Amino acid sequence: MVTAALAEAVTHPAAGAALDIEQVSHAFDIDGTELPVLSDVSISVEPGEFVALLGPSGCGKSTLLRLVAGLDKPRAGRLREDESRIRSPHPSRVVVFQDPTLFPWRSVWDNVALGLEAQGILKSQRHRVDDALDLVGLASFRNAYPHQLSGGMAQRVALARALVNDPKILILDEPLGKLDSLTRITMQAELVSLWQRKGFTTLLVTHDAEEALVLANRVIVFSDRPARVKADIRVDRPYPRHRGDPYLADLRRQILGLLGLDATW
Amino acid sequence: MSTYSLSDGLASGAPRLSRTPLLANWARESGVGVLASIAWIAFGLSCLWWEDVGDWSRTHSLGIAAFVIAAIALFGTVGADYLGSAGRALRKRAPWLVALGAFLTLWEVATAKFAWLPLPFFPPPQSIIEVYTDDLPKLLDSVFASVKLQLGGYLIGVTVGFLTGVSIGWSRAVGYWVHPVLRFIGPLPATAWLPIAFFTFPSSWSASTFLIALATGFPVTVLTWSGVASVSNAYYDVARTLGAKPSFLVLKVAIPAALPHVFVGLFMGLGSSFAVLVVAEMIGVKAGLGWYLQWAQGWAAYANMYAALIVMSLLCSGAITLLFAIRDRLLVWQKGTVKW
Numbered sequence A: 001m002v003t004a005a006l007a008e009a010v011t012h013p014a015a016g017a018a019l020d021i022e023q024v025s026h027a028f029d030i031d032g033t034e035l036p037v038l039s040d041v042s043i044s045v046e047p048g049e050f051v052a053l054l055g056p057s058g059c060g061k062s063t064l065l066r067l068v069a070g071l072d073k074p075r076a077g078r079l080r081e082d083e084s085r086i087r088s089p090h091p092s093r094v095v096v097f098q099d100p101t102l103f104p105w106r107s108v109w110d111n112v113a114l115g116l117e118a119q120g121i122l123k124s125q126r127h128r129v130d131d132a133l134d135l136v137g138l139a140s141f142r143n144a145y146p147h148q149l150s151g152g153m154a155q156r157v158a159l160a161r162a163l164v165n166d167p168k169i170l171i172l173d174e175p176l177g178k179l180d181s182l183t184r185i186t187m188q189a190e191l192v193s194l195w196q197r198k199g200f201t202t203l204l205v206t207h208d209a210e211e212a213l214v215l216a217n218r219v220i221v222f223s224d225r226p227a228r229v230k231a232d233i234r235v236d237r238p239y240p241r242h243r244g245d246p247y248l249a250d251l252r253r254q255i256l257g258l259l260g261l262d263a264t265w
Numbered sequence B: 001m002s003t004y005s006l007s008d009g010l011a012s013g014a015p016r017l018s019r020t021p022l023l024a025n026w027a028r029e030s031g032v033g034v035l036a037s038i039a040w041i042a043f044g045l046s047c048l049w050w051e052d053v054g055d056w057s058r059t060h061s062l063g064i065a066a067f068v069i070a071a072i073a074l075f076g077t078v079g080a081d082y083l084g085s086a087g088r089a090l091r092k093r094a095p096w097l098v099a100l101g102a103f104l105t106l107w108e109v110a111t112a113k114f115a116w117l118p119l120p121f122f123p124p125p126q127s128i129i130e131v132y133t134d135d136l137p138k139l140l141d142s143v144f145a146s147v148k149l150q151l152g153g154y155l156i157g158v159t160v161g162f163l164t165g166v167s168i169g170w171s172r173a174v175g176y177w178v179h180p181v182l183r184f185i186g187p188l189p190a191t192a193w194l195p196i197a198f199f200t201f202p203s204s205w206s207a208s209t210f211l212i213a214l215a216t217g218f219p220v221t222v223l224t225w226s227g228v229a230s231v232s233n234a235y236y237d238v239a240r241t242l243g244a245k246p247s248f249l250v251l252k253v254a255i256p257a258a259l260p261h262v263f264v265g266l267f268m269g270l271g272s273s274f275a276v277l278v279v280a281e282m283i284g285v286k287a288g289l290g291w292y293l294q295w296a297q298g299w300a301a302y303a304n305m306y307a308a309l310i311v312m313s314l315l316c317s318g319a320i321t322l323l324f325a326i327r328d329r330l331l332v333w334q335k336g337t338v339k340w
């Protein structure tokens, strides 16, 4: 059954999947004391939506992404992808982690090939690896090892490693955090055009309100830990968006206000 | 010709000036070669000049060989530019050739010529050469026996140790049962098993193989285990979200990530297995270099002992070099690895 679903994902590249996060709460035990991290979070994401998650550092954004990926189970609540419960990781939901975590013993090409190799379809799909490397502009570094890359390049390899799998839900944990502002803007544009072409559902964690507004359909603002949904803002603006757009500037002020920065803005 | 060279020199004063540092450079680079040559000529002369105090048959040949090496050192370093990589390698090692020549001269004079060192215990170089020429078959047999025993035991130890280490590192259940056994038995020196092994095993060869495997297996197991256990969870998370099954996590994540640790274990295992090999050969197996050493000592054949010792150190060093080469191939992705 899993293999059938896989074959489907490969042959009909992902229209996005719906994602339902229903009353999810989570906590960690640190030295016997309970640290609540998520408190009754409910988010319903339409197929193909681009949702940005904003919140103070340490509020629980990465934790939520791990639950969506199926790497951890929530203490309470349910997560569903297209009506089926999320119980374990699946390559239809690929994560780009906050750290690139490339495998240091694999070349760039082999790192990008990881997903296809793990699913046993690398032999027939090698071109997809090359395509993904082209996409992030690192084709000439295919034989380099991770320790020979800059931080930004490593981040791009991690992005390519995710994209090569044609995910239905792409989960991004500050993937552009380490890039310089120029590469960052280029990659943002790449991401949007990729998302428009492939139609996957995107969940993006970012610290940067402007980035969220330039990229996403919806911006969800979290409270301090334990994270609750503080605001759910629609961004009805056509792409490509302009940073100077007064409508976006207005939303940005509103969001920063929610994050507690109204005095300066 | 001479008229040309005159006008040449007049026309190009500048290049002529720059030729002096070039010449100095050449002298510096070849100077060591000349020194090496002198050292080896001295060694040759020391062989041939005085009469031996004892009865050794290879003195004359050794002297001639020293002159040949002196000639090679001289022409090899002076003409290094025409000899490609061989010339460069020779030039790099020239200082060592000087030291070696000087040492051999001293050794020759102190033993064969004036017997400053007590004789049966400090044989001269020619008597060691004599061992290599006259006792070659027996020496080769011993080398073959040692290599066979060592290789068999080591490979068994590495295989078992690696598999055990991966299993303990991976599976809690295996760890529960194997870890205490490992803690209890592992630190025991393998040689402590010697008496038991030699009467429980059907042959002394199988007993020694077991002991060598044991000595190798312990460090390999522990380091493989710690390597697998210390693999960052982030790697597993990445692989799992990309659809990796448990077998993939073991073979393609845990093992490659643990490999640097594994190699530390392989080196430690190699070292301790050498020790066991020699002891086992001295006590139980009637073959091999350890046995040869023992036998030579029994006959007070000290030259044979030194000869065997030299061969043994070459073999051990060769094995380590080979392991380093394998490591460098497998771990090219690591930065800053030690050059052996």
Ligand SMILES: Nc1ncnc2c1ncn2[C@@H]1O[C@H](COP(=O)(O)OP(=O)(O)OP(=O)(O)O)[C@@H](O)[C@H]1O
Pocket: A028, A029, A030, A035, A037, A055, A056, A057, A058, A059, A060, A061, A062, A063, A064, A098, A225
């Ligand atoms: N494995 C864990 N064990 C214990 N506590 C954890 C664990 N992972 C995260 N936490 C705690 O949960 C809280 C939320 O962490 P999380 O990584 O989700 O924050 P975040 O919102 O992603 O922050 P940032 O924006 O800085 O990345 C933190 O206080 C952290 O200490």
Ligand SMILES: [Mg+2]
Pocket: A061, A062, A063, A098, A173
């Ligand atoms: Mg985070």
